[in-house]
Amino acid sequence: MTTRNYKTDLPVMMPVDGKPKNRPRFRLKLWHGAVLLGICLLSPTLSFAQSDAGQASVLEVLLRWMPLLLKGFIFNLVISVFAMAIGTGVGAMLGLGQISLHGWVRKLAWAITQFFRNSPWLVLLFFAMFLLPFQLRIGGVTIPLPDWLKAIIGLSLPVMANVSEIVRGAVTSLPSGQWEAAESLAYSRRQTLWLVILPQCVKRMLPPWMNLYSILTMATVLASIVGVSEVMTLTGQALAAEGGRTDLLAPFYSFVLIIFFIYCYPIARWTVYLEKKFAVKG
Amino acid sequence: MSWTEDQPMVSVRDVHKSFGELEVLKGVSLDVMKGEVICIIGPSGSGKSTLIRCINALNDIQQGSILVEGIEVHDKHLDKLELRKKVGMVFQQYNLFPHKTALENVMMAPIRVLKENKDDVEKSARALIKKVRLEGKENSYPGELSGGQQQRVAIARSLAMKPDVILFDEVTAALDPETVNEVLVTIKDLAEEGMTCILVTHEMGFAREVADHIYFTDRGVIVEHGKPATFFDEAKDPRTKEFLSQIL
Ligand SMILES: Nc1ncnc2c1ncn2[C@@H]1O[C@H](COP(=O)(O)OP(=O)(O)O)[C@@H](O)[C@H]1O
Ligand SMILES: [Mg+2]
Numbered sequence: 001m002t003t004r005n006y007k008t009d010l011p012v013m014m015p016v017d018g019k020p021k022n023r024p025r026f027r028l029k030l031w032h033g034a035v036l037l038g039i040c041l042l043s044p045t046l047s048f049a050q051s052d053a054g055q056a057s058v059l060e061v062l063l064r065w066m067p068l069l070l071k072g073f074i075f076n077l078v079i080s081v082f083a084m085a086i087g088t089g090v091g092a093m094l095g096l097g098q099i100s101l102h103g104w105v106r107k108l109a110w111a112i113t114q115f116f117r118n119s120p121w122l123v124l125l126f127f128a129m130f131l132l133p134f135q136l137r138i139g140g141v142t143i144p145l146p147d148w149l150k151a152i153i154g155l156s157l158p159v160m161a162n163v164s165e166i167v168r169g170a171v172t173s174l175p176s177g178q179w180e181a182a183e184s185l186a187y188s189r190r191q192t193l194w195l196v197i198l199p200q201c202v203k204r205m206l207p208p209w210m211n212l213y214s215i216l217t218m219a220t221v222l223a224s225i226v227g228v229s230e231v232m233t234l235t236g237q238a239l240a241a242e243g244g245r246t247d248l249l250a251p252f253y254s255f256v257l258i259i260f261f262i263y264c265y266p267i268a269r270w271t272v273y274l275e276k277k278f279a280v281k282g
Numbered sequence: 283m284s285w286t287e288d289q290p291m292v293s294v295r296d297v298h299k300s301f302g303e304l305e306v307l308k309g310v311s312l313d314v315m316k317g318e319v320i321c322i323i324g325p326s327g328s329g330k331s332t333l334i335r336c337i338n339a340l341n342d343i344q345q346g347s348i349l350v351e352g353i354e355v356h357d358k359h360l361d362k363l364e365l366r367k368k369v370g371m372v373f374q375q376y377n378l379f380p381h382k383t384a385l386e387n388v389m390m391a392p393i394r395v396l397k398e399n400k401d402d403v404e405k406s407a408r409a410l411i412k413k414v415r416l417e418g419k420e421n422s423y424p425g426e427l428s429g430g431q432q433q434r435v436a437i438a439r440s441l442a443m444k445p446d447v448i449l450f451d452e453v454t455a456a457l458d459p460e461t462v463n464e465v466l467v468t469i470k471d472l473a474e475e476g477m478t479c480i481l482v483t484h485e486m487g488f489a490r491e492v493a494d495h496i497y498f499t500d501r502g503v504i505v506e507h508g509k510p511a512t513f514f515d516e517a518k519d520p521r522t523k524e525f526l527s528q529i530l
Contacts, residue, residue: 175375175377177373177375177377178377178379180340180371180373180377181371181373181377181378181379181436182379183340183362183366184338184340184366184369184370184371184440185366185370185390185391185395185439185440185443186362186363186364186366186367186391186395186443187391187394187395188363191394191395195390195394196379199381200379200380200381
């Protein structure tokens, strides 16, 4: 079949015959969180001993800044949700392009996917930051493109490419008998895809898609490098406002790590659960 | 040219088919009249599956002609969907849609492809499920059914399109021995009702019983063919004799 030209390297997409090949892949584990919590709890007490009299305690300072930092974190989540939504929408179309019957559509979609999948996320972010104009003029209407919007677009590019691969991998991993059965029942290609193939792919796509989302969430801190006021930027600003006290560094950054952990760990667990569940049922 | 019932419903003429360098069919011809049941037998790899897959255009051919009710299958402008409404197919691996129940598997194509009324389709789908003796399994998913039951759903699914001819590709080869018979009985029922059937099978007893004509293929050619009685008892070609002695 023409759609089987390229082999996937996504582990979850491997054909189900034989044992799945285990490739090293980062996964949040509970002990990661335990270590973080330990650092966060220990460091204030340790550094408390070092801090001069007259200064507010580390915990006090952290509590004072916490609402702002959490607001920053919510901004990270907003970026992650929109980048995921855009990346998924465009990436799904690109993935379907990769299995198109038109050779040139297939090749173009493949090339775009490979390009964005094999570029560093930070470079793509810079690319979006500095190549996109600060405003768009469509007809008479001027749409401003603030930095956070550009960050969303920049981060949605690698998401798009990965979703494209997930879709293509899921479609090509279905047994060809499904295509043939549908074809022999006079389904058009479009009907085959939408009624038979894609509904079966959703299950296969969900775990890698969730994994991608949690990677994206962690990557949203890259936006601090290009000046978006997300949690890392705000942490830096808070530390500066406190006069660069070195005893605050570890607690503050540990706090940021912990909120990311609390958000991403359940997603990682759920992904593992779904993977196991679907692996049993097939 | 319009087709009439006194002409073959399926007419295969000097068909050549290659996969790249490998020539799998080397000039195959056969005719199937309306209501006839023909069985194609032969060693594995001799091109039996390829031959019947060419009849509903799942495989293309390089040379020759295949007419189904007067429609030329070997034609760039062939309307494949129209052809496949006439030709049903049942596969060795059943290929049911695992995300749909037995009933939905049977109902989907008539609703989506033939655009028939849903209530009518459901009524006839239930009747078909009853016909393949699976009453009570309407809401089971394929994964909950035995191989033989799945294969009978697959037959019902194919029948729901009201095809004029059905292709069966070793439909009992993947089944447990104890469920083979229930599928063969279903096919026999169809044959007795006058359905035109083209079967690839290794079930010689069955072939002898239901077939109007037997074709023996080896390495891409039809070596010998005839009525079951003469074919099985008076085979002439040494290759046929050897094959029959191995399998009987
Ligand atoms: N899609 C394909 N691509 C390449 N070779 C194929 C393909 N399908 C079948 N063949 C080859 O064609 C030959 C006949 O296969 P097949 O028709 O399946 O035989 P049979 O059904 O009689 O066992 C075999 O040698 C097989 O390897
Ligand atoms: Mg075969």
